[in-house]
Amino acid sequence: MLIVPERDIADLMTRDAAFDAVERVFAAMAAGDAYNFPVVREAIGHEEALYGFKGGFDQSGLTLGLKAGGYWPNNLEKRGIINHQSTIFLFDPDTGKVKAMIGGNLLTALRTAAASSVSIKHLARPDAKVIGMIGAGHQATFQLRAALEQRNFEKVIGWNYHPDMLPNIEKIATEAGVPFEAVELEGMRQADVIISITSAFAPSLMADHVAPGTHVACMGTDTKGKQEVEAALLAKAAVFTDEVAQSITIGEAQHAVAQGLIAEADVAQLGAVINGTDAGRTSEDQITLFDGTGVGLQDLAVAAAVVDLAVEQGIAIEVDF
Known part of the structure; x- marks a missing residue:
């Protein structure tokens, strides 16, 4: 399994790469080549937190996985860390084995910005x-x-x-x-x-x-x-x-x-x-x-892109899992 820690995301993922990944996955969704799984989002009754899962499968890009995480409103004040926390997991669609674990905080921010940016390109x-x-x-x-x-x-x-x-x-x-x-x-x-x-x-x-x-x-x-x-x-x-x-x-x-x-x-x-x-x-x-x-497919698209970049640059951590 490959690990790309949160600390390395900023040096790997660009706005252009996030834009391209999100634009491609939106196109695949509309063509029927990719679909999202039902969203799970729950108040856990602890720290006022919302926690959940978003996932999906992109047949065209062979990207399968999920993002787990949510919103902890007291993080910044109590712990000095951002309130949104998430981790993305990618799996091999041929075998079901886990392929990668990727820090999802910055990627979530980049993919959300990319989505509105894609809408501006095509609709404004x-x-x-x-x-x-x-x-x-x-x-x-x-x-x-x-x-x-x-x-x-x-x-x-x-x-x-x-x-x-x-x-x-x-x-x-x-x-x-x-x-x-x-x-x-x-x-x-x-x-x-x-x-x-x-x-x-x-x-x-x-x-x-x-x-x-x-x-x-x-x-x-x-x-x-x-x-x-x-x-x-x-x-x-x-x-x-x-x-x-x-x-x-x-x-x-x-x-x-x-x-x-x-x-x-x-x-x-x-x-x-x-x-x-x-x-x-x-x-x-x-x-x-x-x-x-x-949607979960946005997260998977940018995560898959960042894993490829991490492998190319020799940054990805490989563990036996």
Whole structure:
């Protein structure tokens, strides 16, 4: 078995490699060549933690495995480590033997950012100039770095429940040479692309905060009850997702479906746009929305890529297991 520790991930995995891996696996999912297993996500009754498993099998890439981990909200304050903790396991699809164990913390951040970045590439208007950020936590910095590579953005605007955190994303904008402005939610109407990355259970971005022609990437809702945007926004938009079954049950679409504003048939796979079997954006004034629920196949794709890189560079640790 090969081991790639968390400490080595930063020197191995790039945003470009994560983007390519996620784009390929979305395409494979839409083509029916890859599928995700049902998600297990539970409150364990200890340390207020949420723990679970995401897995799947990619027939085209022969990638089989799972990610185990979750959210420990007291980690940073009590132990000085990040709240999200995860480990990815890959198995040989021919034999079932374990192939690799990979640190999943940074990879999760990179694959989540890659997913919204892939949606911007395929759904945002080519002339998009202003990007809006809803949320300014740790993951928001990854989201913004990746998104800025997809269009020639000339301005970043941001809003957060706690305004004192906005310097986190202002720093990323400044590093990229793009001016930043803190705005109220109504100010998001000037954005051509909006990324929402919060852990909210009540919507902040409303339908009338979004101008015609905007692409919205909702990246924080991955659990029943969570909600970042008003359900009415999905009714106004062309809705795309990574996994339809997750979108309508634990993703942003769960609320619009429950209220009868949209149906399951109204949610399309982003992979179909990548493959050319769905037209994607059909007009300049159309609102497009990507419901990024986070799927196990994303984790497996980036993990498989990082294992290959670790082997090439002689970094992977081999143990007899």
